[in-house]
Amino acid sequence: MSLLKVNDMKIHFPIRGGFFRTVVDHIKAVDGISFELEPGETYGLVGESGCGKTTTGRGIIGLNTITGGEVLFEGTDLAKQSRSERRKHVKDIQMIFQDPYSSLNSRKNVLNIIAEPLRNFERMSPGEELKRVQALVDRVGLNPESIYKYPHQFSGGQRQRIGIARALMLNPKLIIADEPVSALDVSVQAQVLNFMQEIQKEFNLTYLFISHDLGVIKHLCDRIGIMYKGRFVEEGTAADVYNNPQHLYTKRLIAAIPEMNPEKRFEKMHLRQAINEEYRTDYDSYFDKDGRMFDLKSVSETHSVAVQ
Numbered sequence: 434m435s436l437l438k439v440n441d442m443k444i445h446f447p448i449r450g451g452f453f454r455t456v457v458d459h460i461k462a463v464d465g466i467s468f469e470l471e472p473g474e475t476y477g478l479v480g481e482s483g484c485g486k487t488t489t490g491r492g493i494i495g496l497n498t499i500t501g502g503e504v505l506f507e508g509t510d511l512a513k514q515s516r517s518e519r520r521k522h523v524k525d526i527q528m529i530f531q532d533p534y535s536s537l538n539s540r541k542n543v544l545n546i547i548a549e550p551l552r553n554f555e556r557m558s559p560g561e562e563l564k565r566v567q568a569l570v571d572r573v574g575l576n577p578e579s580i581y582k583y584p585h586q587f588s589g590g591q592r593q594r595i596g597i598a599r600a601l602m603l604n605p606k607l608i609i610a611d612e613p614v615s616a617l618d619v620s621v622q623a624q625v626l627n628f629m630q631e632i633q634k635e636f637n638l639t640y641l642f643i644s645h646d647l648g649v650i651k652h653l654c655d656r657i658g659i660m661y662k663g664r665f666v667e668e669g670t671a672a673d674v675y676n677n678p679q680h681l682y683t684k685r686l687i688a689a690i691p692e693m694n695p696e697k698r699f700e701k702m703h704l705r706q707a708i709n710e711e712y713r714t715d716y717d718s719y720f721d722k723d724g725r726m727f728d729l730k731s732v733s734e735t736h737s738v739a740v741q
């Protein structure tokens with residue numbers, strides 16, 4: 434059984450207008466996406482800013498109300514459960530956020546930050562709690578005395594490690610990592626991602642990585658879904674999506690990845706130019722693999738046929 438099954442999920446936000454603030458339209462932030470995560474798998478959700486990635490993550494964890502479709506966690510539809518039933522599952526799904534500066538409470542020390550999720554779910558003696566926090570602080574590579582320090586006393590990479598320790602505190606099955614390294618220096622990004630990969634087996638974790646940068650996460654992911662305007666334009670194994678992209682939009686994301694090799698850099702510049710010439714003003718029209726153009730509205734149907 435899949436650990437997570439997102440089935441035709443829709444999250445529409447109402448736009449209100451007029452004197453009576455009636456609903457005049459909707460922002461279709463997520464408009465019918467489907468994907469599954471097997472236990473132990475790493476799935477990448479990739480797309481440009483505003484395509485609905487964060488809304489998807491928040492919908493799975495219950496922070497955004499789902500307006501259509503379902504989210505099954507270990508076969509159970511979370512949205513249909515009572516609050517107390519949902520609580521049991523909510524501790525199995527933890528989120529790591531983009532900005533380790535604002536996501537940690539600056540007035541709490543590391544001990545209280547890391548212990549907080551545990552205190553919400555389990556009763557434990559202060560001694561036991563301290564032991565667990567110390568073990569996690571050690572595992573994420575921070576000094577034992579770190580637990581009495583405050584977030585501003587750490588570097589960006591160290592703060593993200595504190596965020597990871599907090600997420601691990603409840604022994605979750607699924608971690609949703611929303612742009613976990615995009616606020617960090619390039620040199621630190623790889624360290625944090627490598628560390629996340631290192632602990633995956635040890636803690637039996639399944640990852641949903643959310644990123645605007647295919648280059649950053651392609652090495653980590655088993656499968657990738659490419660999102661555009663609330664829908665999937667393409668989904669497949671990371672190798673297939675990266676080496677054999679079927680959609681112009683995916684090709685464009687790949688072309689945007691900075692190239693370190695000077696010879697390939699030139700090649701990539703040409704690719705970018707060619708793609709830009711092929712594009713009209715928007716990405717709403719795509720070329721399928723036979724070179725036919727189709728409208729984005731039909732992309733989800735085309736996609737579901739393609740992946741069967």
Ligand SMILES: Nc1ncnc2c1ncn2[C@@H]1O[C@H](COP(=O)(O)OP(=O)(O)OP(=O)(O)O)[C@@H](O)[C@H]1O
Pocket residue numbers: 446460461462480481482483484485486487488489645
């Ligand atoms: N609570 C909300 N109310 C109204 N609109 C929202 C809300 N949250 C998100 N949106 C809109 O939904 C769309 C998708 O936003 P979302 O944050 O999910 O995109 P994203 O792909 O994660 O982009 P970014 O990486 O910039 O956060 C955007 O147009 C955004 O303005």
